[in-house]
Amino acid sequence: MESHERTEKCREVFSLLSEYLNLELPPGACKEIETHLAGCPPCIEFAESLRQTVELCRTYQPHELPEPLGKNARLQLLDAYQRMLGARKSASS
Amino acid sequence: MERDREVELARKLIAGEPEAFDRFVEHFRSKIFHYSWLMCGHREDAEEVAQETLLKVFESFDHLREPERVRPWVFRIAKNACLMKRRKSVFAPSQELSLDDFLPAMTPEGGHAKIQIADWSRLPDRQMLQLEMKEVLARAISELPDNYRSVILLRDMEELSTLETAQILDLTEDVVKTRLHRGRLAVRQKLDEYLRTDGRALPSHAEGG
Numbered sequence: 304m305e306s307h308e309r310t311e312k313c314r315e316v317f318s319l320l321s322e323y324l325n326l327e328l329p330p331g332a333c334k335e336i337e338t339h340l341a342g343c344p345p346c347i348e349f350a351e352s353l354r355q356t357v358e359l360c361r362t363y364q365p366h367e368l369p370e371p372l373g374k375n376a377r378l379q380l381l382d383a384y385q386r387m388l389g390a391r392k393s394a395s396s
Numbered sequence: 397m398e399r400d401r402e403v404e405l406a407r408k409l410i411a412g413e414p415e416a417f418d419r420f421v422e423h424f425r426s427k428i429f430h431y432s433w434l435m436c437g438h439r440e441d442a443e444e445v446a447q448e449t450l451l452k453v454f455e456s457f458d459h460l461r462e463p464e465r466v467r468p469w470v471f472r473i474a475k476n477a478c479l480m481k482r483r484k485s486v487f488a489p490s491q492e493l494s495l496d497d498f499l500p501a502m503t504p505e506g507g508h509a510k511i512q513i514a515d516w517s518r519l520p521d522r523q524m525l526q527l528e529m530k531e532v533l534a535r536a537i538s539e540l541p542d543n544y545r546s547v548i549l550l551r552d553m554e555e556l557s558t559l560e561t562a563q564i565l566d567l568t569e570d571v572v573k574t575r576l577h578r579g580r581l582a583v584r585q586k587l588d589e590y591l592r593t594d595g596r597a598l599p600s601h602a603e604g605g
Binding site: 314317321322325352356361367370376379380381387 | 409417425426429433443446447454455527529534576580587588
């Protein structure tokens with residue numbers, strides 16, 4: 304019976320872990336999760352692996368870079384910027 | 397910190413100070429390229445999306461009323477550019493991921509349930525950032541269904557808020573939260589599988605028991 308309750312609570316905590324890690328839960332719900340985690344090593348272990356997953360995403364630095372910006376492509380962008388400034392200037396004058 | 401720098405560059409560009417132009421282009425071109433590559437799946441498409449997005453950004457810079465919102469504003473334009481590009485390609489249809497797909501298997505051991513996962517706690521962060529792990533992570537993200545991948549990229553990789561992500565993707569905040577969680581669980585599962593099967597992986601608790 305006790306292990307059944309544990310599984311149900313584990314499942315509930317499991318469904319809220321991202322919001323918990325994002326600090327998006329109200330204090331009451333947060334406290335409940337912390338109480339559960341304190342007594343449930345498998346859930347702590349799982350929560351920690353999810354936290355590391357998020358950390359990996361946040362610190363991910365791709366090793367592939369875009370090709371260097373070509374001269375024409377840069378001029379195209381600069382031209383768009385200058386036209387935008389020009390249009391704004393003529394609109395305000 | 398990075399966002400402060402972006403806001404500063406945006407302010408300068410709005411004020412008509414062109415010395416910020418090249419720094420802005422360099423910074424956002426690289427960000428949009430990586431986002432689009434993971435969204436579109438093709439390097440050439442990602443290069444084009446980066447250019448098309450920046451073109452649109454500069455054409456409409458005076459529409460950016462709040463420089464503080466430059467990052468979500470740029471990514472909203474990038475998302476639309478990606479959508480246009482993807483219509484021309486074959487992509488996996490959106491699908492729903494269920495929480496039950498990711499519930500770890502529980503095995504009773506001496507009255508206490510054990511979750512069968514790799515031992516992540518003994519793997520230092522810096523080791524996890526090695527090239528191979530990066531590739532595993534990028535592959536795990538690129539294999540997510542579109543609707544989850546877009547949320548992970550904006551929330552966890554670009555570190556946009558739940559609200560900003562919801563506005564970019566035209567979703568409610570609750571849907572963003574749900575997709576973020578399921579997307580993270582899917583990525584976690586792929587990394588876990590890798591750690592369990594790769595030669596360098598440490599034995600999991602369950603196997604040790």
